[in-house]
Amino acid sequence: MNKIKRSFYIIRDFFEIYLPLFAFIVMFLTFIIQIIARYIFKFPLTWAYEVTVIGFSWTVILGACYAMRSRSHVKFTLIYDMLSPKKAAFIRMLGNLIILFAFVALIVPSFEYVKFMDFQSTSVFKIKLSWIFSAFIYFVFSMIGYTAVEIYEDFCTIRGKTKQSLESGEQI
Template identity: 30%
Template sequence: MQSFRARFRQFAEIIAAALFAAMFAAFLVQVFARYILNNPISWTQELVLILYIWIVFWCAAFLLRERDHITFDMAFEALPPGARRRLAIVLSGIIAIAFVVGLPGTIDYVMFMKIEKSPVLRIRFDLLYSIFAVFLVAVIVDAVIRIKRLMGPSWNEELSARQDID
C-alpha cells in the first residue's frame, strides 16, 4: 500500500508541475504580447486563471498534508494523548460528514454549470470546476483513512506523524 501511495503522490506532483509549467508559459506569453508586442491577448489571462484554480485544488487534494496547514493547536497539544486521539477522531469525522453532506449539492451544481462556458476559451464550466468535486472526495477519503488509523493499534504513530516536520 505504501508503494501505491508513493507512486500516486509522485504522479500528483508531476501533474501539479505540468499545470504550473503551463500556467507560467501562458503568463510569459501574456507578458510578451502585452509589453513587447504591445498587443495584449485575452486567452492567456483566462488560461492562467483556470490553471491556477486547478493547481490550488489539485495540490490541496493530493499533495498538501495536514501538517502543512497553518493551525492553532496549543489547546490540542496540551491534551493527553488519549484525549488528542478522541478529539482527532471527532474532528476528522465532522470534516468527513460535512464534506459528504456537501458533495451531492456540489456535484449537482458543477454538472449544472455545463450550460455556461468561459468567455474566451469557450470551455464548459462543469469541466473547469470539476476539480472542486475531486477535492471534496479526496478530503473525505483522507478523513476516513485518518479515522481508521486513529482507531487502529498504532494510533499514537498517526498523531505523531501529523506533527513531524520533514
C-alpha cells in the same frame, strides 16, 4: 490485488502531483508570455487571463489533495498539543468527524453544480465550465478518504494501538 493498488496509486499521483504541476507550469508560462506581449510588444493577449485562472484553480484544488495526503497542510494544534496522546487523538477525531460529515454533505451539491455549469463556456476557448469545476469533485472524495484515514488512526490511538501494531496486521 497488488496491480489494482498500484493502478490506484498511479491515478492518485496523476491527479495530485502531475496534473497540478502541469497546470502550474502552463499557468506560469502563460503569465510570462502575457507580460512580454503586453509590456514589450504592447499587444495584450485575450486568452492569457483565461488560461491563468484555469491553471490556478486546478493547481490549488488538486494541490490541496496532495497537501492533505502528505500531511503538510496547516493545522492549528495549540489546544491538543497540551493534552495527553489519547485525549489529543479524541479531540482530533471529533474535529475530523465534523470535516468528514461536511465533505460527505458536499457530494451531491458538487455533482449538481458541475452538471449545472455544463451550459456555460469560457469566453475565449469555449471550454465547458463543468470541465473546469470537475476538479472539485475529485477534491471532495480525496478529502473524505484522507480524513477517514486520520479518524481511523486516531481511533486506534484511543484504543491503545500503535502504528507499528497496525502495520503488522494486529486486530483491533
